[in-house]
Amino acid sequence: MGGHIDCYLDCASFYGTIAFNYLLKNRKLLAGHDVDVEFHPVFLGGINVGSGNKPPWSLPAKAKYGQFDGDRAKKYHNMEKISAPDFFPPLTLLPQRALCFIKANHPNTTFEKTWARFFDAMWIDHINITVPADLASVLAGTKLYSEQEVEAIMKATQEKEWKDKLLANTQKVLDQGAFGAPWFWVRNAEGVEEPFFGSDRFHFMWEFLGIPWQDIAIIPKGEAKPKL
Numbered sequence: 001m002g003g004h005i006d007c008y009l010d011c012a013s014f015y016g017t018i019a020f021n022y023l024l025k026n027r028k029l030l031a032g033h034d035v036d037v038e039f040h041p042v043f044l045g046g047i048n049v050g051s052g053n054k055p056p057w058s059l060p061a062k063a064k065y066g067q068f069d070g071d072r073a074k075k076y077h078n079m080e081k082i083s084a085p086d087f088f089p090p091l092t093l094l095p096q097r098a099l100c101f102i103k104a105n106h107p108n109t110t111f112e113k114t115w116a117r118f119f120d121a122m123w124i125d126h127i128n129i130t131v132p133a134d135l136a137s138v139l140a141g142t143k144l145y146s147e148q149e150v151e152a153i154m155k156a157t158q159e160k161e162w163k164d165k166l167l168a169n170t171q172k173v174l175d176q177g178a179f180g181a182p183w184f185w186v187r188n189a190e191g192v193e194e195p196f197f198g199s200d201r202f203h204f205m206w207e208f209l210g211i212p213w214q215d216i217a218i219i220p221k222g223e224a225k226p227k228l
Ligand SMILES: N[C@@H](CCC(=O)N[C@@H](CS)C(=O)NCC(=O)O)C(=O)O
Pocket: 012, 013, 014, 015, 016, 053, 054, 055, 056, 073, 179, 180, 181, 182, 197, 198, 199, 200
């Protein structure tokens, strides 16, 4: 048995976009270690309410510190183009339900390409994909779907089946102990499972999965830093 990473994300999450990109970038290396990655849509607002947590930016001290941490994370991951849109915090039920439908009906590459586009739309282009017309136009702009398929996705965002699916995913992580995003449920080769939280805990994840890694080791003066 190999390892498996279930990654739970909401496109409202800044650190979620970082984790998503990082995992995609490392997917081939992970596969080489017999570890696969699967992404699941959740509703971060529901995770906050259900766990009794509050978004970090809603506590002044955390918001202040978050500026530093956010800028450092962007630099570290070479993602300096991302920034919060002026409609932050977005109520992402619509795009997250759309992703539930897309995962079931257009799995694998199409699903992940759409998610990548949602993150970019939100965090780079600052398009408010919580507004139905904007969501539909971003979907159409991916060129991954026909006009009829875009209509079907938009219709699904109002259907009980996909509202329930998003709720079920969100409840699942709450039952696992989630209090924010990105949230991960990871199984190693021995079949042991553990939760991880945040885009800054991958070294612990690799350790748990038994994957060799190097990163924060100090490099002797004069020697070059290896590329991420
Ligand atoms: N240190 C984590 C922070 C992750 C984070 O702050 N996530 C937000 C959403 S973008 C959250 O849900 N936070 C809940 C909390 O920190 O209690 C990282 O670098 O990824």
